[in-house]
Amino acid sequence: MLSVKDLDLDCKTVFLRVDFNVPLDENGNIRNDARIRAALPTLEYLLDKGARVVAASHLGRPKGKVTPELSLKPVATRLAELIPQDVVSSPDCIGGQVDCLKQGLGCGHVLLLENLRFHAEEKANDFEFARALARRIDYYVNDAFGTCHRAHASVVAITQFVKKAAAGFLIEKEVEYMEKLVRAPERPFTAILGGAKVSDKIPVIKRLIDKADEILIGGAMAYTFFKALGKETGLSLVEPDKTELALSLLEQAEAKGVNFHLPQDHVIAESMSATAPSEVLLDFPVPPDHMALDIGPRTVDAYGDIIKNSRTIFWNGPMGVFEIAQFSRGTDSVAAAVADSGAMSVVGGGDSVAALYKAGVQDRISHISTGGGASLEYVANETLPGIEALSEK
Numbered sequence: 301m302l303s304v305k306d307l308d309l310d311c312k313t314v315f316l317r318v319d320f321n322v323p324l325d326e327n328g329n330i331r332n333d334a335r336i337r338a339a340l341p342t343l344e345y346l347l348d349k350g351a352r353v354v355a356a357s358h359l360g361r362p363k364g365k366v367t368p369e370l371s372l373k374p375v376a377t378r379l380a381e382l383i384p385q386d387v388v389s390s391p392d393c394i395g396g397q398v399d400c401l402k403q404g405l406g407c408g409h410v411l412l413l414e415n416l417r418f419h420a421e422e423k424a425n426d427f428e429f430a431r432a433l434a435r436r437i438d439y440y441v442n443d444a445f446g447t448c449h450r451a452h453a454s455v456v457a458i459t460q461f462v463k464k465a466a467a468g469f470l471i472e473k474e475v476e477y478m479e480k481l482v483r484a485p486e487r488p489f490t491a492i493l494g495g496a497k498v499s500d501k502i503p504v505i506k507r508l509i510d511k512a513d514e515i516l517i518g519g520a521m522a523y524t525f526f527k528a529l530g531k532e533t534g535l536s537l538v539e540p541d542k543t544e545l546a547l548s549l550l551e552q553a554e555a556k557g558v559n560f561h562l563p564q565d566h567v568i569a570e571s572m573s574a575t576a577p578s579e580v581l582l583d584f585p586v587p588p589d590h591m592a593l594d595i596g597p598r599t600v601d602a603y604g605d606i607i608k609n610s611r612t613i614f615w616n617g618p619m620g621v622f623e624i625a626q627f628s629r630g631t632d633s634v635a636a637a638v639a640d641s642g643a644m645s646v647v648g649g650g651d652s653v654a655a656l657y658k659a660g661v662q663d664r665i666s667h668i669s670t671g672g673g674a675s676l677e678y679v680a681n682e683t684l685p686g687i688e689a690l691s692e693k
């Protein structure tokens with residue numbers, strides 16, 4: 301895989317795929333510009349080297365239709381505040397007018413294309429659309445790790461139509477850490493998985509059964525496993541159609557000798573609310589009018605011990621309803637334990653990353669991934685379509 305550093309950039313026109321899919325408030329204002337800032341090292345490097353940068357991103361889910369609320373114009377305005385150069389914004393991402401803007405772009409200047417997903421062809425990985433994106437482009441640089449698990453036109457097909465394709469600094473760093481995880485992790489290797497649904501995490505659990513020494517399960521998804529084991533889970537969130545699969549994952553883990561841990565105790569309440577009285581439940585059944593909303597203190601200690609003795613850690617997904625203070629202790633404790641472990645740690649997923657920041661331990665994590673879904677899929681498949689496209693070029 302080429303690096304952006306391998307390219308001779310002077311006055312070359314570079315298509316830079318970034319992830320400017322920023323959260324917006326109800327008035328269309330940018331709530332958090334972290335994703336724009338994350339792309340700055342690569343963008344500034346390209347501009348310093350005199351490239352003409354044509355930056356492109358998706359924003360939200362416009363479903364192939366022009367949706368003014370999901371225009372990238374406010375992003376162009378914000379970007380212009382963060383860099384010394386002007387940012388030209390484009391009315392579309394393909395077409396004659398866009399080609400003229402590309403041609404008129406000065407060396408060391410930046411053009412931000414309009415939302416790629418205003419065209420259904422983007423998600424369809426359409427070759428003609430990719431060819432149109434690549435018109436008047438010399439080189440392609442991808443720095444949108446969070447989108448690399450999608451075989452979309454601006455991520456995969458476009459690489460066919462440019463002279464060279466390379467990874468930006470963000471992708472290089474992500475790949476470096478993901479490779480450490482999936483190729484030769486120092487042992488013990490502990491994977492911590494939480495969140496709402498087991499169905500989202502089946503491929504990654506399957507792969508981790510082959511790779512990890514310890515798998516710690518938290519969040520609502522634990523209760524699909526418990527249901528599969530015949531426990532009474534009360535009102536806890538379970539996926540009844542996934543119990544057979546959960547059972548087969550438990551069997552596979554046992555056959556491979558991996559330690560597959562489910563919570564030993566649970567914080568339960570009658571409802572998912574900040575005011576509902578909560579208590580610790582040591583053993584099943586969860587009463588029929590209660591639901592399990594966090595891992596309990598015994599589990600916090602047991603998981604903490606395993607985390608402390610780990611040399612490599614991968615964490616994705618909260619241990620409970622961490623958005624509500626009385627159910628956040630499990631997730632907060634895991635965040636602190638991972639930071640204290642001194643292990644090579646990779647954390648992905650918006651909720652787990654938010655927990656790290658809340659605990660103020662973000663600087664003691666080896667790598668915080670910018671792509672929750674992408675990092676899960678990297679662990680599951682040991683590569684991503686967007687990374688393959690760069691490597692094959």
Ligand code: AMP
Pocket residue numbers: 494495496497500518519520521537592593594616617618619620621622623649651
């Ligand atoms: P995911 O997107 O699958 O990582 O799920 C994250 C969501 O799972 C968060 O919004 C949590 O509040 C929620 N969650 C975690 N544990 C539980 C639980 N025990 N019951 C209900 N929701 C949960």
